[in-house]
Amino acid sequence: MTEGAHLLIVDDERAIAAMLDQYFSMEGYKTTVASDGRDALSAVDAAARGALSPIDLVLLDVNMPDMDGFATCKLIRERLACPIIFLTARVEDADQLDGFAAGGDDYVLKPFSLQVLGSRVRAHLARESRREDPSARVWFGGNLSIDYAQRSVQISRGDGAEVQRLDLTRTEFDIVALLSKKPGRVYDRTFIYEQVWGWNADGDASIVREHVRRIRKKFAEVGLEDDPIETVWGVGYRWGLQ
Missing domain, CATH: 3.40.50.2300 (Response regulator)
Known part of the structure; x- marks a missing residue:
């Protein structure tokens, strides 16, 4: 490009x-x-x-x-x-x-x-x-990869022989995909809610915080040292890994 x-x-x-x-x-x-x-x-x-x-x-x-x-x-x-x-x-x-x-x-x-x-x-x-290219697997930070076509997030260890797939819900993956496709861009919770749940969804953008908390917990459980989702206080979240 x-x-x-x-x-x-x-x-x-x-x-x-x-x-x-x-x-x-x-x-x-x-x-x-x-x-x-x-x-x-x-x-x-x-x-x-x-x-x-x-x-x-x-x-x-x-x-x-x-x-x-x-x-x-x-x-x-x-x-x-x-x-x-x-x-x-x-x-x-x-x-x-x-x-x-x-x-x-x-x-x-x-x-x-x-x-x-x-x-x-x-x-x-x-x-x-x-x-x-949504079919490409994209690597972040060396050992985290996202396959947007297969809707999967994987963590590799050592020489890459050991690979662990994160068990994300549909909504959790949609949040990860939204943030990771534009690393460094800050999204406020309202925008994330509208993009993931839809403009006409019955709910509140505050639910985004709970989903991000669950995603972070799953990253930590597989031993990922750097949390890829960064909080920008007063604004929202961004993907911190390049």
């Missing part, structure tokens, strides 16, 4: 937008530049209509007039599932939580190195490409 991927660059500072456009174009990417949130949403809608090629990743400035990056991200996330990287000079924890809650995947602080930003973009696109 990296070669020829389509990047949407959103920044109200024309010099920065032009610099990013030139750099990523020279790196072989397709690029579309938007000067504000409304322009960005127009580009997303154009891609949905087929007027532009599908957008594979969004570089999104946080500090923009009228509609800031967080508000723009929420609206983009309603339309796209691709990675969104915030470009920001704001480093407070609260800002990061706001960004993750809005649906962002990563932060790059201004001023940034183009080479570093390029590496982050490639990493996200490569990871996204790896998730696109």
